[in-house]
Amino acid sequence: MTFGIDDGLFSDKDISRTPQKSMQARLSVDILRKGDRSRFLRTGRGKFFLRELYDKGNVGIVDANGSQEYTAIRHSPAAPSENVLVVPKQSYSGILDFQGVNLAYESVLAGLIGTGSLTYVPRTDAETNATLKQFVTYTIIQQKDKILSFRRGQYNRAPSFLRGARCIGFGGHVTEDDLNIFTYSDRGLKANAAREISEEIKLASGRPEINPDELEILGFLNDDSSDVGVRHVASVLRFWAPETDDWKHPQRGEASISQLRWMKTAGVEIDLLEFEYWSQLCLRTFFPAFITSRPSFKVIHPSAFQEPNLLCILGSIGSGKSITTSRFCARAGYRQVNTGKIVAAQLGVPPVPLTPRSEFQDRAYEMISQPGGPRRLAKAILDEAARLGTARTIIDGVRQLETLEALKELSPQRIASVFVYTPPDIAYQLYSVRESGLVQLSLAEFMNIYNAPVESEVRLMIQEADAILYNWFGLESYEFIVDKLVEILGLNQDAEEIAGPL
Numbered sequence: 001m002t003f004g005i006d007d008g009l010f011s012d013k014d015i016s017r018t019p020q021k022s023m024q025a026r027l028s029v030d031i032l033r034k035g036d037r038s039r040f041l042r043t044g045r046g047k048f049f050l051r052e053l054y055d056k057g058n059v060g061i062v063d064a065n066g067s068q069e070y071t072a073i074r075h076s077p078a079a080p081s082e083n084v085l086v087v088p089k090q091s092y093s094g095i096l097d098f099q100g101v102n103l104a105y106e107s108v109l110a111g112l113i114g115t116g117s118l119t120y121v122p123r124t125d126a127e128t129n130a131t132l133k134q135f136v137t138y139t140i141i142q143q144k145d146k147i148l149s150f151r152r153g154q155y156n157r158a159p160s161f162l163r164g165a166r167c168i169g170f171g172g173h174v175t176e177d178d179l180n181i182f183t184y185s186d187r188g189l190k191a192n193a194a195r196e197i198s199e200e201i202k203l204a205s206g207r208p209e210i211n212p213d214e215l216e217i218l219g220f221l222n223d224d225s226s227d228v229g230v231r232h233v234a235s236v237l238r239f240w241a242p243e244t245d246d247w248k249h250p251q252r253g254e255a256s257i258s259q260l261r262w263m264k265t266a267g268v269e270i271d272l273l274e275f276e277y278w279s280q281l282c283l284r285t286f287f288p289a290f291i292t293s294r295p296s297f298k299v300i301h302p303s304a305f306q307e308p309n310l311l312c313i314l315g316s317i318g319s320g321k322s323i324t325t326s327r328f329c330a331r332a333g334y335r336q337v338n339t340g341k342i343v344a345a346q347l348g349v350p351p352v353p354l355t356p357r358s359e360f361q362d363r364a365y366e367m368i369s370q371p372g373g374p375r376r377l378a379k380a381i382l383d384e385a386a387r388l389g390t391a392r393t394i395i396d397g398v399r400q401l402e403t404l405e406a407l408k409e410l411s412p413q414r415i416a417s418v419f420v421y422t423p424p425d426i427a428y429q430l431y432s433v434r435e436s437g438l439v440q441l442s443l444a445e446f447m448n449i450y451n452a453p454v455e456s457e458v459r460l461m462i463q464e465a466d467a468i469l470y471n472w473f474g475l476e477s478y479e480f481i482v483d484k485l486v487e488i489l490g491l492n493q494d495a496e497e498i499a500g501p502l
Contacts, residue, residue: 225424315420318427339397378406
């Protein structure tokens, strides 16, 4: 248990009355999320082993069938059977063409209803159909300057982007049961929000009775940055909780909700990365004073930046990797290895934009998916770094975990990494500005690039980073924060002294 706490698997506050179950749950989640990149593996039901030691040839842990690793039976909630409100893609294309929160609630709702295409389908069908948007409600519960937050557990019907992280939105799918003669004008959205609050929250006096007419309408939230987000559109509302003793200590009404607590919105700054993306959007939109007003960073492994080193700048398209790279080059004397150009040379095609990005992505993914592809790319990157012959080399554009691991294995120098975390809506804005002189991309076109197969592992690489830059608000102040990170890492030296002769 002590080692588990020290390694950050859980805090001492999380230990239950059955600590072995707490340990088992954390190990299971680590294996579930990371797969064969986890430090642990199962050797049997409720039994675990260190993957590093197992890979070195340990014997005696193979099961009776000769299996090298035990695969646990996944427990999952029963499939929902209700009919949910949806709108087809061909109808919402000109209406839900935004990423994030749109405050023009009435016009968006009128546009969606005006299509005449809103209908109900079984939720089991809607969950696997990317041409349908399911309507959900997302209600913020507020009392004076406090908002109610919670954490969703892993075992529930909520989409994956809502599980585990902290949340400020209560709600669920809008169904046929929410529609009647009194709720027809908004197709049951406010009625659903009221019902969901009464199901998810429990007070000392019992379930809260919410009048739908008391709910404040805030906007619509659209998120096309993931395969789950693209199938949902959320009506964002606010419920002003009464200042009664009943609401001082609300309790969870469903097992999927845990760690309910009030958060002050004044005089306190929070770590946005603790929250799932939809909550990040709402916090940035409705409580801007609640969060840090400029980009920030976190150094996880300071020793990784000791010299000499090869520095990898990681992040999604539009995150600001190019700006980060240029600042490290200008302030710390790094010289750049452009992975995109190396991939282009291996493919035998011109780099982007001479080759359309979508075509380049497809061909790059095919190349990197071949046996030994990541290792060959890593070797080519290291060959170019060696040709530069500098103590500080920066690598921009690594997109696969296997390529990063191959770099660490093959490099004679230390490999350090900085991950640039930028929310998808900000990434779209940054990319649009960067590409405006070449081609104007629609949101749908950007999301096709953002979610391309070759980009599928990029967001996972934050787990491997030695430092993380958070770019919450775009270009404003971002260069200053990158320069500050360079200074904190002790890299802010004379560029000519570091780089040497060109």
